[in-house]
Amino acid sequence: MTVLHSHDQLEREYEVVIIGAGVAGALCAWKLADLGHKGILLLDAGDNGITHGQRIIFHHTMDVQGHRGDPFAPYQGLESRLWAPEPVKSQKGFDEEYYDYSEEARKKDPFKAGYNRMVGGSTWSWRGNTPRMVPNDFHLKAMYGQGRDWPIGYAELEPWYCQAEWELGVSGNHDELDGLHGAYRSRPFPTSGIPLSYSDQLIKARLGNAVVRGISIRVVTTPQARNSAPYDGRPACEGHSNCIPLCPIQAKYDATVHLRRAVALGVTLKTAAVVTRIEKSNGGRVAAVVYRDWRSDPSRERKIGAHYVVLAAHAIETPKLLLMSGLANSSGMVGRNLNDHAQFEVIALFPEPVYPFRGPQSITSIEDFRDGAFRREHSAFRMTIGNDGWGRSGSPATVIDQLLAAGHYGKQLPKLIADKIPRMVRISFSTESLPNAANRVELSSKVDKLGVPRPSLTHDIGDYTRAGLRVGFQTAMELFKIMGAEIPTQPKELEPPGKRMNWNTAAHIMGTTIMGVNPADSVVDPWGRTHDHENLWIVGSSVFPTGATANPTLTLAALTLRTTQALHRELAREG
Amino acid sequence: MNQTDTFLELSALLTGLHNLVEDPEDRQLSQPMADEYRRRLAAVFGERLERLLTAYQTVRNAKTGGEWSPILLERLRETGEFKDAKIEFVARQIVNVWYFSQFVDEPGSDHFFDGGFYEHGAVWKLIKTHPIGFSKQPHGYWTRKPT
Numbered sequence: 060m061t062v063l064h065s066h067d068q069l070e071r072e073y074e075v076v077i078i079g080a081g082v083a084g085a086l087c088a089w090k091l092a093d094l095g096h097k098g099i100l101l102l103d104a105g106d107n108g109i110t111h112g113q114r115i116i117f118h119h120t121m122d123v124q125g126h127r128g129d130p131f132a133p134y135q136g137l138e139s140r141l142w143a144p145e146p147v148k149s150q151k152g153f154d155e156e157y158y159d160y161s162e163e164a165r166k167k168d169p170f171k172a173g174y175n176r177m178v179g180g181s182t183w184s185w186r187g188n189t190p191r192m193v194p195n196d197f198h199l200k201a202m203y204g205q206g207r208d209w210p211i212g213y214a215e216l217e218p219w220y221c222q223a224e225w226e227l228g229v230s231g232n233h234d235e236l237d238g239l240h241g242a243y244r245s246r247p248f249p250t251s252g253i254p255l256s257y258s259d260q261l262i263k264a265r266l267g268n269a270v271v272r273g274i275s276i277r278v279v280t281t282p283q284a285r286n287s288a289p290y291d292g293r294p295a296c297e298g299h300s301n302c303i304p305l306c307p308i309q310a311k312y313d314a315t316v317h318l319r320r321a322v323a324l325g326v327t328l329k330t331a332a333v334v335t336r337i338e339k340s341n342g343g344r345v346a347a348v349v350y351r352d353w354r355s356d357p358s359r360e361r362k363i364g365a366h367y368v369v370l371a372a373h374a375i376e377t378p379k380l381l382l383m384s385g386l387a388n389s390s391g392m393v394g395r396n397l398n399d400h401a402q403f404e405v406i407a408l409f410p411e412p413v414y415p416f417r418g419p420q421s422i423t424s425i426e427d428f429r430d431g432a433f434r435r436e437h438s439a440f441r442m443t444i445g446n447d448g449w450g451r452s453g454s455p456a457t458v459i460d461q462l463l464a465a466g467h468y469g470k471q472l473p474k475l476i477a478d479k480i481p482r483m484v485r486i487s488f489s490t491e492s493l494p495n496a497a498n499r500v501e502l503s504s505k506v507d508k509l510g511v512p513r514p515s516l517t518h519d520i521g522d523y524t525r526a527g528l529r530v531g532f533q534t535a536m537e538l539f540k541i542m543g544a545e546i547p548t549q550p551k552e553l554e555p556p557g558k559r560m561n562w563n564t565a566a567h568i569m570g571t572t573i574m575g576v577n578p579a580d581s582v583v584d585p586w587g588r589t590h591d592h593e594n595l596w597i598v599g600s601s602v603f604p605t606g607a608t609a610n611p612t613l614t615l616a617a618l619t620l621r622t623t624q625a626l627h628r629e630l631a632r633e634g
Numbered sequence: 635m636n637q638t639d640t641f642l643e644l645s646a647l648l649t650g651l652h653n654l655v656e657d658p659e660d661r662q663l664s665q666p667m668a669d670e671y672r673r674r675l676a677a678v679f680g681e682r683l684e685r686l687l688t689a690y691q692t693v694r695n696a697k698t699g700g701e702w703s704p705i706l707l708e709r710l711r712e713t714g715e716f717k718d719a720k721i722e723f724v725a726r727q728i729v730n731v732w733y734f735s736q737f738v739d740e741p742g743s744d745h746f747f748d749g750g751f752y753e754h755g756a757v758w759k760l761i762k763t764h765p766i767g768f769s770k771q772p773h774g775y776w777t778r779k780p781t
Contacts, residue, residue, distance in 0.1 A: 301767040468729070469704065472650040476757060
């Protein structure tokens with residue numbers, strides 16, 4: 060077992076160097092090692108642990124900070140943040156310190172998505188929702204004349220979806236989802252769906268099979284990488300209602316699962332290593348990875364020889380590193396087609412108490428608006444029903460702040476709290492955005508503490524998505540009316556007069572090194588190999604040509620397993 | 635009456651958690667928590683907290699001869715101290731610390747001070763859930779209506 064915090068052993072040559080120990084890097088490293096490959100090095104800028112002890116330390120911060128919906132709360136104290144900064148205020152728009160925006164970019168939209176630069180990546184603080192994409196998501200251009208098509212289809216990815224579901228331990232109800240918008244399932248989920256909360260049961264009963272906007276809706280159990288029974292050595296969910304920012308018992312999958320497995324199989328995990336460039340050899344191949352070890356001497360560059368390099372540093376850091384290295388960009392597409400799911404939530408008070416904050420933060424969803432002829436006109440959207448009160452729109456603490464601001468001190472206060480908070484419900488919806496080459500990651504002239512350029516972003520969600528957000532909002536309002544819920548003044552207007560549309564981020568960063576058949580308009584081929592360098596591969600959501608409406612983790616996991624199998628074949632062929 | 639008792643009475647008045655003073659057992663068991671909350675609030679608000687406590691004592695002595703009563707709330711709110719937004723802000727933080735074991739030092743701040751008893755915040759029992767992040771129940775408990 061090798062987890063290195065010292066650098067000395069690394070100045071040598073490795074068979075495969077994987078950059079980024081998030082879910083994509085972890086799966087790739089584990090799979091290669093599981094297939095018998097040796098000499099695998101996994102580098103990450105973070106330096107946190109991957110054991111249960113580390114989880115306990117993070118969990119302790121909840122006792123100190125409580126829960127205010129901040130996905131970064133338990134990780135604020137990590138020293139790696141000084142050396143490998145990450146966007147922590149991106150939800151607030153242009154105020155984010157890590158992202159840079161040109162004057163021109165500031166006239167467009169902020170890029171609100173953030174991520175965790177740490178060992179295990181953003182899976183420490185994800186919700187765990189793992190829907191598959193549906194067949195037409197891969198053919199948006201062919202079917203609806205919008206965006207672009209993927210070079211692969213659902214049928215190609217389906218077996219890999221199955222593998223990914225079993226690796227991540229996805230719970231779900233096979234019969235409910237088999238055939239969803241044509242998405243057949245060839246294998247059941249490893250465990251059945253998470254049982255519906257009391258709240259879900261009441262909402263589902265009120266909605267029945269209502270028809271909204273001409274579509275008959277169904278409330279279904281969201282497939283989630285969250286155990287509904289003990290699985291893979293991890294316990295069943297105990298409903299801590301804390302999926303974001305941290306599952307305290309790892310009932311919810313995170314990348315440390317495969318990191319531990321990878322390390323046990325002989326993968327070397329080197330932490331505190333900020334990669335600053337990848338170097339080419341004389342031919343078209345890449346030959347070395349250069350990094351700084353911020354734990355020892357951050358000013359010193361260290362070089363590792365690599366037969367193969369796999370980039371798994373997410374859709375901001377991956378293109379950033381390629382641009383810093385001057386690699387894989389003959390198409391000029393590195394950094395372009397930056398994408399996210401624009402999201403919004405509508406809040407209401409249910410007619411009776413639903414008792415939120417008991418169980419996972421969200422269990423059910425409405426999948427019926429994810430595909431249809433309407434995609435010619437506006438984006439599709441996927442809706443989730445919260446089990447966490449007003450979600451991002453108002454924690455219990457916010458509600459009490461509001462009651463006090465209204466002067467409700469004294470004996471009326473507990474009564475108002477007991478009446479209001481248990482009736483809080485939300486519906487969220489995430490929309491797809493079209494790929495847009497103008498939406499991009501570039502290198503800023505501003506640098507971080509190590510002298511590494513910060514990402515400079517340009518982003519515009521586009522009219523197609525804005526139209527989808529409007530429809531999603533109207534749909535959510537209609538659903539609440541069917542429930543008989545009281546709809547208060549929303550804390551955020553979707554379209555404040557005279558201002559920019561007020562969407563949230565789903566923090567689903569995609570695009571920037573998209574896959575395609577044509578080297579002139581894509582960065583990687585359909586297997587994840589860069590068109591320009593035969594031994595430089597990319598895994599992660601950066602290869603998505605379009606974002607569709609599914610939370611990206613399952614798709615990126617499936618693609619990673621598929622890419623890793625291709626890399627395995629190549630390594631085996633080379634002997 | 636010591637400072638902790640005064641703080642406990644003021645807390646009960648503001649939060650509506652009257653059991654803190656009306657139930658002798660709760661009153662006794664809440665002493666360590668009240669002492670810690672007062673200490674941590676005093677470290678941040680110092681004189682402003684003192685002024686609020688003094689205003690409460692003055693109202694109590696004048697109105698009920700030194701006895702705690704829910705009716706003191708309206709009198710307290712009529713005082714100049716309570717009408718001072720900076721002092722009322724401290725009153726709100728007293729409520730926050732009892733309900734969530736957290737408070738902030740200025741309006742709109744997203745830096746939360748820890749009260750030290752997050753899992754014992756009064757809000758959880760009221761809304762019939764566990765402290766967020768700290769379930770002690772088995773898988774599936776959430777399917778049932780809480781009792």
